[in-house]
């Protein structure tokens with residue numbers, strides 16, 4: 001059960017007063033009419049606290065879900081839900097040993113860290129072959145995200161993963177472009193994509209895929225990133241490719257996963273060598289006061305993610321949520337993100353913001369700051385940023401007590 005916080009939601013008070021008015025009037029009416037007398041009064045009194053308690057958590061959840069927010073750290077491939085995987089595999093005539101979505105989830109329960117997850121991730125995404133498949137994966141994600149208040153998204157994708165198994169870039173990009181268009185038309189959700197290089201593949205391969213993707217740079221692909229398991233000195237490895245990406249007008253971000261070897265050096269490396277505007281995760285920033293100061297001074301965004309696997313890892317949520325809160329309390333531009341929601345417990349941004357709040361006792365103001373941060377560090381122009389922040393302002397104004 002959620003603890004009552006210092007900053008009590010204004011909608012909560014409105015509901016309380018509304019239920020108070022509703023629950024008192026029958027008591028007065030019963031007394032006046034003398035129909036049921038004391039027993040009715042006792043019954044009504046016994047029922048009084050229940051609606052208020054029941055609606056506290058629901059009201060807070062509804063507030064978080066409806067709050068306009070941006071998703072900046074989510075992997076297209078990892079958004080694929082087990083049922084969609086099965087549908088795509090069947091459509092493409094691909095053999096799968098799994099009969100049901102639950103069977104796929106059982107397989108995903110074998111993942112307990114990034115390397116073990118990547119094996120299953122690559123196995124499942126192997127089902128996606130056509131532009132329609134990539135479209136369906138992306139649009140399913142956009143619909144789900146939209147239902148949780150996401151109005152803007154920058155979505156990572158791994159072109160090398162698909163090129164390696166013979167899927168042409170034209171097929172991949174056709175699917176991504178169609179989903180972008182449908183998200184705009186159907187949902188009013190604006191989406192762009194982040195071309196991600198795999199850290200455990202060569203820099204030459206990354207350079208090749210960057211050049212081959214040039215026709216789609218612009219409205220579709222707006223940035224580059226780095227994901228997959230960390231390798232030694234990865235910032236130096238990709239320095240040249242990132243410089244080229246910058247020259248092509250692309251934004252730059254990189255994962256710095258949580259509690260990895262040489263993580264502080266790698267955080268410095270992505271800032272100084274790769275010139276990133278954001279760090280994905282970045283939860284180790286508080287471990288180095290100089291890093292905190294540099295991230296603050298340069299306005300670098302931190303796309304935090306609890307990244308919960310189907311298999312429960314004791315203490316993981318508390319640790320990561322605590323780190324997100326710590327970054328927020330340090331005044332850094334941290335946001336909450338869903339990473340690989342389809343393949344990791346089906347938790348999307350709204351779900352995760354709610355979990356982070358529960359875990360850390362964040363106030364509603366804190367949650368709003370997380371949402372504002374997501375737009376502050378999005379790769380949009382200042383007019384767009386002002387418009388999105390204005391949507392948050394209007395959302396809050398609509399919920400002010402009258």
Ligand SMILES: [Zn+2]
Nearest residue numbers: 227255280339
């Ligand atoms: Zn990630």
